[in-house]
Amino acid sequence: MSESGAGAAAPMSREGIEHALDGLREEKDRILAALLAVDDHHGYRLLTGARLAGETWHRWAGARDRLALLWQLFDEYSRTLETAAALHARLGRRPDHDSLVELTRLLSGPSVELPGEIPLEKRTLLGPEKERLTLDETVTLMADAYDKAAGVIAAADAAWSALLVPLEEAEESWRDTARLVQSLEDVRHVELDRLGRELTALGRLVRTDPLSLVRDGQADTGRLDRVREGLDALRAGLANVARIRDGYEAHAARLEEAITHVEAAERDAREARRTALLKIEGAVLPEPPETGAALRDRLAALDALRESCRWIELAERAGELDRAAGAALEQARDGLRLSTGLLDRRGELRGRLEAYRAKAARLGFAEDELLTRLYGEARELLWTAPCDLRRATTAVAEYQRAIKACESETRRA
Structure with a gap:
């Protein structure tokens, strides 16, 4: 581009260039530290060392491509800075205009070449085959790739952290239970075998596709919890078997x-x-x-x-x-x-009858003909075998009512 071309940006001053270079060097160091932290992250090491499947494999493949692009962009970004730093170092006390224009282009213009060619659908007839971005645009693109890749790594690491410990505990519990079964009999235990198959399937899923077990941002341990509860119940039952055997x-x-x-x-x-x-x-x-x-x-x-x-x-x-x-x-x-x-019930009726008789005597009705007859009928029923409880109950109730009637007449008199 000619320095007198229409629309050309005014070149930066030497002081402005030095200030921009200092800021960009600090930014580069921070970016490098973030990239190295990803390489050293526990989740990243697990993902790169695991045989992945399903959703986790699909998301990690995308994250891995973004990390590869991120490093390529960082290399191009660093190369542009190195070129600008080298040109700046050659400036004399009175830098020439062309050098300032070139440094301005490197620091604020589209100076970072993206890896790969521009897709055909985005090309123009006379346009360039390579796409170029400014340093700021490159940082924005790197930040987006970093956030998405780091999100996958953090999600997988969180899922493994939540799932691997209970999985290993369940597997150890299964081995303990299997040893207990072996000590009790020489045949296979159907429920233990079923739980073992479920645990094997879960182990494969946890180790190869932990993200498939994440629900609403949290690892779902429901299946693992059910297996562990089943093993706990089975082991408790088998421990009872051992107690019966020993005692x-x-x-x-x-x-x-x-x-x-x-x-x-x-x-x-x-x-x-x-x-x-x-x-x-x-x-x-x-x-x-x-x-x-x-x-x-x-x-x-x-x-x-x-x-x-x-x-x-x-x-x-x-x-x-x-x-x-x-x-x-x-x-x-x-x-x-x-x-x-x-x-x-017969004994209770006998007791009530005698209690009512005592009451009648206390009230002065011991010689009353009606009461004497009713008492005799009830007593005959209660002291005759077999006793008709239904009739005896009626007779006792009738005797009680008669006593109350006599008592009421006496009070009125």
């Missing part, structure tokens, strides 16, 4: 005692039922079951599992037997309460 004699003794309680409760329930059927008219009471023998058979079957060292199955069967014994005991007690409840 089988004591556990079997407790089951034996529980079955003995069931048998005693069932005997009491049957006896109470027989008594209630004899003494209470029209009593409808279910026959109490006799589960003691069946429970003892199940207890004996545990010994066979013990002999075969089938500890997990033994623990499951022992737990089922414990629950069955508890349910049988409760059922027997319910039957007992139902039968004794009828007898208790």
Whole structure:
């Protein structure tokens, strides 16, 4: 460009050039420090060393291209500054006009050549094949590339930081649980295998595509949490199996005692039922079951599992037997309460009848014919076996009403 060309910018002064160079050197140092910090970043090292897949691979490929462009732009930017610095160093005490014009072009004009050719769709017939930017435009382009690349690196690093530790803890938990299974039986454990497959799939996803597990800017640990919870529950169950294995004699003794309680409760329930059927008219009471023998058979079957060292199955069967014994005991007690409840109801009515009789005597109605007759009818019902509870209840209530009526007449008189 001719220095007298129309529209040519006025050249900068020597002092202006020196000031601009000082600022650009400081800017270059800051840019270089930022680029080196990226190379040293933990997330960058993980991304460059990992075998990536899926969304993370796609985003890292874009970030890697931006970083490559960033370094190329920085090289061109640095080269332009070096050229300007070298030209400035050759200036004499009275710099010539052409040198000032060239330095002005380098520092404020389109002096940085972009890598690659201008795409065909952006070319003009007589335009240049290479695109050039000013130093400021180059910094803006580098800043944009840096922000986007750094965003991907930071996101991947945050995702790995949130996911790798719980993943490794879950994997260690699975290994511990597998060792516990191995110590208990020589067969594969279905639930442990299922959790292992889920954990393997999650491990592959976490290590190769952590960004696919990010939701709303946060790593989603839901699947990992569920696997860990499943392993915790499984390990707790297996620890219980180990306790039963190591203390089988004591556990079997407790089951034996529980079955003995069931048998005693069932005997009491049957006896109470027989008594209630004899003494209470029209009593409808279910026959109490006799589960003691069946429970003892199940207890004996545990010994066979013990002999075969089938500890997990033994623990499951022992737990089922414990629950069955508890349910049988409760059922027997319910039957007992139902039968004794009828007898208790008869006893309650007897007590109320005698209490009302005492009240009648206290009020001076001991010789009252109506009250004497009603008392006799109620007593006959309550002390006759079998007792008709429905009629007896009605008779006691009628006797009570008659006493109240006599009391009211006395007060009016």
